[in-house]
Amino acid sequence: MTYRKLIRIYLIIALIIMALSIFWLSGFHDWIEQRYATTFFPVLGSALRFLFGWIPFSIGDLMYSTLGILFVYQLGLFLKGIFQKGTVWHQKLQPLNGAVLIVLFVYVYFYLFWGLNYYRRGIEFQLKLEPTTATRSELLSLNALLISRLNASKQVCLQNNDTLMTSERMFSSALEGYHTMEAKFSFIRYRYASLKPSLFGKIGNYVGFQGYYNPFTGEAQINTRIPNFVQPFVTCHEMAHQLGYASESEANFVGFLAAIHSKDKLLQYSSYLDMFLSSWNNLHAIDSVAAKELRKELHDGVKRDLRTYKEFVLQHRTFLQNWTNELYDYYLRKNRQRKGIGSYNEVTGWLIAYHKKFHVL
Ligand SMILES: [Zn+2]
Structure with missing residues (x-):
């Protein structure tokens, strides 16, 4: 030998x-x-x-x-x-x-x-949140609250003709959000930004990824080929992964908290939109009539964005996405997230618990 x-x-x-x-x-x-x-x-x-x-x-x-x-x-x-x-x-x-x-x-x-x-124990443990299974009335008020935030931020952006987010602004606003959040929660400490547009953006659209964290280099890659209003929240989500919040729900929740601590309205809008979609899906699962009724209250600009997003998803739908979704679902299940891709929606419980405890959202 x-x-x-x-x-x-x-x-x-x-x-x-x-x-x-x-x-x-x-x-x-x-x-x-x-x-x-x-x-x-x-x-x-x-x-x-x-x-x-x-x-x-x-x-x-x-x-x-x-x-x-x-x-x-x-x-x-x-x-x-x-x-x-x-x-x-x-x-x-x-x-x-x-x-x-x-x-x-x-x-x-x-x-x-x-x-x-x-x-790890994670953000729920760090913030001492006590989420319970959301009731119908809790979901209704959460959805109403998120709609009001969503509509207000959309209104401000449209009034200021502020509709396009550049990568540079997105990265610096997200960073500002994390830094402001640190003043409130000292365990959030983001130093040395490493945020980059993905080299596989176009492929990503067909495979179905919006961003990813690379554990080998600590870089966060953002797919800058997805609709512009989705990208800011993806950035905050990937930054949460960079801080060691590995689970998807945690990255969503921490990313959202950072976004609402930023002053950038486009960043806030993008994050409220994501939270609204999760919460709305949860409401829809238990009361579809009420959910559809609430959706009518969305600002026309928000409805337009949702249509754009739906068209984008339909245009890029391939067999690969089903395959990668299944693979990712398996991967998440294996990594202590029993609900798999469904764990993206687990964040609703934390939103309610956070609002109860800190009275802001
Ligand atoms: Zn993620």
């Missing part, structure tokens, strides 16, 4: 041991909250943003592409080897070693440097 092969085998064994340790650790939620999510991860996240934030394009996207190509190449070598005559089985399996190594490395790195945040 050559020296190189021996190192490879040792590496695989070490990574398997690390993967098993991560699995074991994930059961200790208090430990993860105190020692990982609020101690180790914030330092790591800031360091990564400091390192890669200043580079104008996404290093993480390049890294993903390279890893993807390497993986396919190794797999290709393996398949080629299978059909090659004259080679023995251990030679045929050799390229597979490389592929296994890549998969194991990605798995361990992902959980060690971000994914363990899925198992």
